[in-house]
Amino acid sequence: MSLQNDLLLRALAGEQTERPPVWLMRQAGRILPEYRAIRSRLSGFKELVKTPELACEVTIQPVDLLGVDAAILFSDILVVPEAMGLPYELIEKVGPPRFPETIGSASDMKRLHAVDPEEHLGYVLEAMKMTRSALDGRVPLIGFAGAPWTIFCYMVEGGGSKEWSRARRMLRSEPALAEDLLDRITEATIAYLNAQVEAGAQALQLFDSWAGALDADLFERYTMPRLKRICDEVKGAPLIVFAKGAGWQMDRLATLSCQGLGVDWHMPVSEARMRAPHHVLQGNLDPSVLYGTEAEVRAATQRMLSDFGRGMHVANLGHGVYPDINPDRVRAFIDEVKQNAHSEGVN
């Protein structure tokens, strides 16, 4: 079936669209009472991720309830390390995800195996197929994965960290082991993203959430070659690479063959555009703007749209929406983008 709203796909193809498409990271649930109602019936986050019917339902909620121009599958970047052999735990209301076992030495690598997406991540692919069908062409469906460095951070540290110094220590002190682990993650990620496209994903995003922890040398040596491989070997859907905190590497990211690059709220849009003149840029409103009044949200959204200028832009926040944001402010953000019809276009 043909898409009724293909704004995102046309924008990522570099076409001049009548207005920028708009969606949010972590939009799938989190802020919506309707999402919390589902969550409250379950044992936890993992049950939601692993039950395709439920993942499908919460993926579609923001399309219905917020009016975004794309759905992003409800899942987690940590499903890939789990599929590789390191299960994660997420204890509700206790804290962030944790890996009871981590990779600290060559012998720990024995815990890992190659990923067959059908066998190890079938529940995600099932959710993707079901969601694509349930969306019925209303908006495109986005798939995603974590970038190798970001997944590496969790596999080495076992949980969150401010500076990821243990992960960076491995890059510095055991480069061969680090390269091996990064390569295995890269291969799993390529297989996983291609399988997502086969299961129905119409666009993809790669989250390099901790790219900002690396200096230029480490970024160049460890990150760039793997991002390049993913961009070159994932086929069939446009790809957005979002390397949060790595604005200083935007000129390097601009050498990738992906269609879009994410921009966080730290770097000025003009600097991002200068460094990446030929990519569609996505972002970049500070999510905390949505804590302000509706008038403030609308004014800040207008400033952002004006900073990006016409075309080559996917409107989004500069990171995921925070769970305690009032959904009405999210709607004001989305509405403000939608009202921004280019004069000669159609809203």
Next chain:
Amino acid sequence: MSLQNDLLLRALAGEQTERPPVWLMRQAGRILPEYRAIRSRLSGFKELVKTPELACEVTIQPVDLLGVDAAILFSDILVVPEAMGLPYELIEKVGPPRFPETIGSASDMKRLHAVDPEEHLGYVLEAMKMTRSALDGRVPLIGFAGAPWTIFCYMVEGGGSKEWSRARRMLRSEPALAEDLLDRITEATIAYLNAQVEAGAQALQLFDSWAGALDADLFERYTMPRLKRICDEVKGAPLIVFAKGAGWQMDRLATLSCQGLGVDWHMPVSEARMRAPHHVLQGNLDPSVLYGTEAEVRAATQRMLSDFGRGMHVANLGHGVYPDINPDRVRAFIDEVKQNAHSEGVN
């Protein structure tokens, strides 16, 4: 008495020095077995901070054992919110510091009072006097404080955070309360830094560790006016402002009347220099470089020195040294800087 090694003070005065001075953030102890020997006899970190004789001893250790060109008083940025009325807890080996009580509303502000440095922070001033005397002019003594936004983060959130979204929420949703709290921190900080100079500090550093969480608007509205006030009202010693992660604001920071600006390892040195042509720049080796081999440490140090070029540079890491770094690698870093005598100068 006159200083035997006044490299840091001459460099901060803008003089061309025979080589860059070198010191490290968190150098006071942490990596040294001699420091751990003292710590193991104590109930915890706070006992060390609050006992002037011990703070003095660990402050001087890196001068003797590592050969740095400056001593930085062993203390913590959280002594200021504690002096204002919010005590912090630091439970050994359990986790990062926590504030059992935080500021979430106007009524919470009743917990706070103005800071009289002699009355509320006398133990720091006592340690400063003792250390200045014990150093006996070998190297300059650096005092420090957290910047208002960074202290605000801890007072609002109660502990560490990745994105400080609750602190940013207060800026967006309760601007008057946020301004009031930031102003009170600013006033306490000015009084505290001036008292440190009176007690013997010969240079000062202001740590804005979480400046990178703010977008340009929030940085301009909430941070810049307070940094400016501190730079203008603290007298008697050169000041280095280190706004970590805020490299995109370097052109704004360059309008401050401080002598030095810290540079983290994320932004290229050339970009920092372009944005702040008239300030002494301090930094910026990625601390994780010190996890590598001695040859790698020396090579990376050489590249950094060459990036900064001649003069207007204080050699340092781009952030604090990690506790599990081998002290020999720290010595290699320091030694490499010291060997970098400018041809016409004296090493």
